[in-house]
Amino acid sequence: xxxxxxxxxxxxxxxxxxGSGEIVGRVRRPTGWGPDAVVQGIIETTFALADEAxxxxxxxxxxxxxxxxxxxxxxxxxxHAVNLGVESLDIAERARPVIDAPFAVENDVKAAALGAASxxxxxxxxxxxxxxxxVAAGVITDGRIWRGMHGSAGEVGHISVDPxxxxxxxxxxxxxxxxxxxxxxxxxxxxxxxxxxLDIFDAAEAGDPVAAGLRADLARGAAAAVxxxxxxxxxxxxxxxxxxxxxxxxxxxxxxxxxxxxxENSAFMRSLRLDERIELLPTGSPVAALGAAxxxxxxxxxxxxxxxxxxxx
Numbered sequence: 001x002x003x004x005x006x007x008x009x010x011x012x013x014x015x016x017x018x019g020s021g022e023i024v025g026r027v028r029r030p031t032g033w034g035p036d037a038v039v040q041g042i043i044e045t046t047f048a049l050a051d052e053a054x055x056x057x058x059x060x061x062x063x064x065x066x067x068x069x070x071x072x073x074x075x076x077x078x079x080h081a082v083n084l085g086v087e088s089l090d091i092a093e094r095a096r097p098v099i100d101a102p103f104a105v106e107n108d109v110k111a112a113a114l115g116a117a118s119x120x121x122x123x124x125x126x127x128x129x130x131x132x133x134x135v136a137a138g139v140i141t142d143g144r145i146w147r148g149m150h151g152s153a154g155e156v157g158h159i160s161v162d163p164x165x166x167x168x169x170x171x172x173x174x175x176x177x178x179x180x181x182x183x184x185x186x187x188x189x190x191x192x193x194x195x196x197x198l199d200i201f202d203a204a205e206a207g208d209p210v211a212a213g214l215r216a217d218l219a220r221g222a223a224a225a226v227x228x229x230x231x232x233x234x235x236x237x238x239x240x241x242x243x244x245x246x247x248x249x250x251x252x253x254x255x256x257x258x259x260x261x262x263x264e265n266s267a268f269m270r271s272l273r274l275d276e277r278i279e280l281l282p283t284g285s286p287v288a289a290l291g292a293a294x295x296x297x298x299x300x301x302x303x304x305x306x307x308x309x310x311x312x313x
Contacts, residue, residue: 001016001017001018001019001024001053001055001059001060001061002016002017002018002060002061002062002063002064002293002294002296003015003016003017003046003049003060003062003063003064003101003293004017004063004064004065004066004111004115004289004290004291004292004293004294004295005042005045005046005063005064005065005066005289005292006066006108006111006112006286006288006289006292007031007038007041007042007065007066007067007068007084007108008031008068008108009031009068009083009084010030010031011028011029011030011031012028012029012030012031012041012042012045013026013027013028013286013288013289014026014027014028014029014045014046014048014049014289015049015286015289015290015293016049016050016053016055016293017290017293017294021118023286023290024053025049025052025053025054025055026049026052026286026289027045027048027049027052029041029044029045029048031084033084033085034084034085034086035085035086035087035088035089035094037085038067038081038084038085038086038089038091039089039091039094039095042063042065042091042095043095043098043099046060046063046099057099058100060099060101061101061102061296062101062102062103062104062293062295062296063095063099063101063102063103063104064103064104064105064106064111064291064292064293064294064295064296065091065103065104065105065106065292066105066106066107066108066110066111066112066288066289066291066292066295067081067084067091067105067106067107067108068081068083068084068107068108069081069082069084069086069107070107070151071105071106071107071110071151072151073104073105073106073147073151075090076090076091076092076093076103076104076105077089077090077091077105078091078105091103091105092105102296104292104295104296105295106145106291106292106295107138107151108288109128109130109136109137109138109154109288110138110145110147110154110291111138111288111291111292111295112128112130112138112241112287112288112291113126113127113128113137113138113139113140113145113154113291114138114140114145114291114294114295115286115287115288115289115290115291115292115293115294116128116140116239116241116281116287116291117140117143117291118290118291118294119287119290120237120239123142123143124236124237125139125140125141125142125233125234125235125236126139126140126235126236126237126238126239127139127140127154127229127230127233127235127237127238127239128140128238128239128240128241128287129156129222129225129226129229129238129239129240129241129242130241130242131180131181131182131222131240131241131242131243131244131245131251132181132182132242132243132244133181133182133183133243134157134177134181134182134183135156135157135176135177135180135181135221135225136154136155136156136157137154137155137156137225137229138154139153139154139229139233139235140235141233141235146233156176156225156228156229157175157176157177157181157225158170158172158175158176158177159175159176159224159228160172160173160174160175161174161175161176161179161221161224162174162178162179165178165179166178166184166188168184176221176224176225176228177221178221179217179218179220179221179222179224180217180218180219180220180221180222180225180244181221182196182197182243182244185197185200185214185217185218188214188217189210189211189214195246197218197244197247198246198247199211200214200215200218201215201247201250215254216254216258218244218251218254219251219254219255219257219258220258222240222251222254222255222258223255223258223259223262223274225238226238226255226259226274226277226278227259227262227269227274230272230274230277231272235277236277237277237278237279238277238278238279239278239279239280239281240252240255240278240279240280240281241280241281241285241287245280245281245282245283246283248280248283251280252278252280255278256275256278259274259275259278260275263275
């Protein structure tokens, strides 16, 4: 049995995957604050999952953890997971005395990319674009997570597309995330509400000009992220997930319309058929937990290959 956990800022989503690759159990529990609470939450959620799915801890072949922050996948250490109160944490070292199984740790979006790829036929390249509070992507090529030289591959949210745009949390102006990140949109909207982006869409449809502008920004930012991913990595498909997919068909229609409008005057862009290369995941799909469960068996492309030197022939 392989266990995968998606440790988020408020909840931890966990799945158990059997030898045939089927999800046989799923639980969700609140995520604690700080390194001790995060580790304890991983342990308790794993035990709860075993109870729910009817297996024992000794049946666990591996545990994978997807978690926000900078992750050294080789050592299993997570750094700067600020929304969890974690500065530095070696999850495997802390949890293995209780759960005696191999551990793998990966950035949550990259784990979600692996999970999304596992649901698709074949090994065609794809990118997973996460539209949530922030914006980031994971890239899968030949069944591998592409991490880049320093693990920052896929950080499309911090590519500036408007030098005169809103200030991003990273310090730049006009980043993709300032246009289509849920947090940035909520701040720009500035009105109370439990689901600000949903309120923006509803208000835009009721004729509110500010809401209409923010809704257009969301589509413009998401379309820019899709273009960046296809033009830089040439992925066949961009799968869109994250909290904003709760907007469903309205979000997809806006992105498709924007991609088509942006390509109208460019034969080159039209030839890429970007509007046909996006897919929205169903709301609540456990792709991050599923991808985490697959981490131990999955190959990971960590760096750019180094050229051979004359000394090595």
